[in-house]
Amino acid sequence: xxxxxxxxxxxxxxxxxxxxxxxxxxxxxxxxxxxxxxxxxxxxxxxxxxxxxxxxxxxxxxxxxxxxxxxxxxxxxxxxxxxxxxxxxxxxxxxxxxxxxxxxxxxxxxxxxxxxxxxxxxxxxxxxxxxxxxxxxxxxxxxxxxxxxxxxxxxxxxxxxxxxxxxxxxxxxxxxxxxxxxxxxxxxxxxxxxxxxxxxxxxxxxxxxxxxxxxxxxxxxxxxxxxxxxxxxxxxxxxxxxxxxxxxxxxxxxxxxxxxxxxxxxxxxxxxxxxxxxxxxxxxxxxxxxxxxxxxxxxxxxxxxxxxxxxxxxxxxxxxxxxxxxxxxxxxxxxxxxxxxxxxxxxxxxxxxxxxxxxxxxxxxxxxx
Numbered sequence: 036x037x038x039x040x041x042x043x044x045x046x047x048x049x050x051x052x053x054x055x056x057x058x059x060x061x062x063x064x065x066x067x068x069x070x071x072x073x074x075x076x077x078x079x080x081x082x083x084x085x086x087x088x089x090x091x092x093x094x095x096x097x098x099x100x101x102x103x104x105x106x107x108x109x110x111x112x113x114x115x116x117x118x119x120x121x122x123x124x125x126x127x128x129x130x131x132x133x134x135x136x137x138x139x140x141x142x143x144x145x146x147x148x149x150x151x152x153x154x155x156x157x158x159x160x161x162x163x164x165x166x167x168x169x170x171x172x173x174x175x176x177x178x179x180x181x182x183x184x185x186x187x188x189x190x191x192x193x194x195x196x197x198x199x200x201x202x203x204x205x206x207x208x209x210x211x212x213x214x215x216x217x218x219x220x221x222x223x224x225x226x227x228x229x230x231x232x233x234x235x236x237x238x239x240x241x242x243x244x245x246x247x248x249x250x251x252x253x254x255x256x257x258x259x260x261x262x263x264x265x266x267x268x269x270x271x272x273x274x275x276x277x278x279x280x281x282x283x284x285x286x287x288x289x290x291x292x293x294x295x296x297x298x299x300x301x302x303x304x305x306x307x308x309x310x311x312x313x314x315x316x317x318x319x320x321x322x323x324x325x326x327x328x329x330x331x332x333x334x335x336x337x338x339x340x341x342x343x344x345x346x347x348x349x350x351x352x353x354x355x356x357x358x359x360x361x362x363x364x365x366x367x368x369x370x371x372x373x374x375x376x377x378x379x380x381x382x383x384x385x386x387x388x389x390x391x392x393x394x395x396x397x398x399x400x401x402x403x404x
Contacts, residue, residue, distance in 0.1 A: 076222045110178065154202050171242075184208070200229045230394050231394055245347050
């Protein structure tokens with residue numbers, strides 16, 4: 036036990052040194068440089084050239100049947116990429132629950148980096164002895180679209196088995212969802228591999244809450260390797276989709292409703308009335324009342340007029356001069372928003388990558404092989 040503890044502490048020390056030498060902000064290293072990423076737009080060119088066509092056809096079918104599915108698939112990618120379990124927590128897990136002496140170096144480090152970033156960890160189902168991210172607070176009774184991903188994966192496994200990762204499916208489906216809803220398209224970098232684990236704790240800790248302040252939002256995005264501008268641009272994904280009353284009750288409760296710039300009392304009263312029923316915990320509201328199924332810049336127009344549904348949305352206009360300036364620029368010029376959103380999606384898609392021989396290519400996105 037003493038030897039194992041010493042090994043564990045030594046590993047922590049080495050990891051701390053390694054992390055201290057790593058870039059603290061992805062924007063500094065590879066914000067717009069695709070060559071800095073191990074991913075490629077032609078990754079499946081020879082092994083599965085039909086991959087993106089198959090993903091698009093399933094997303095197109097799903098969105099035509101349920102326009103809200105576009106927002107749901109986009110959100111799946113975001114919630115996947117934003118979960119980055121700390122190196123310390125993964126090391127601790129293996130020290131407590133693994134037979135360290137039986138692990139060879141390769142399998143140890145395979146597992147060591149198997150719960151991070153855009154790795155489809157969000158898709159893993161809970162099973163006996165394993166708790167994934169689906170039951171984390173930000174995801175439970177909230178995330179949708181798993182059946183669409185299942186259908187895409189099943190089709191891809193028929194055409195090109197064990198080739199296209201679930202993580203790449205999420206990245207491609209997110210782009211297609213935006214495009215099919217009237218938003219911009221972009222080249223999706225491919226080559227991610229799937230995790231061998233997940234972290235409910237990391238999901239609870241890393242994904243921003245709907246009542247977050249600007250300071251908390253900035254901190255969480257920076258911890259993930261994204262900038263303040265990325266945060267405001269990616270928040271524009273809330274131009275589509277719906278939210279339940281418990282996620283925005285803070286907008287019409289407490290003293291916040293009567294103070295601050297651009298308080299829209301009529302809007303807040305309409306929310307209060309919507310959520311006043313006995314079953315209001317399951318009541319849904321559109322994130323964007325004006326164009327709820329269209330990817331556009333209306334979200335930012337709403338913020339300027341005080342009609343942001345979530346507290347974490349409205350504070351981008353009321354809570355900080357830096358974010359307010361960006362919100363106003365996006366409200367005035369949709370093309371500026373589109374260009375920034377595309378760049379930020381590519382940056383987010385580069386977070387915490389598993390590539391090469393790391394992780395695996397799952398046969399079924401809901402479970403490891």
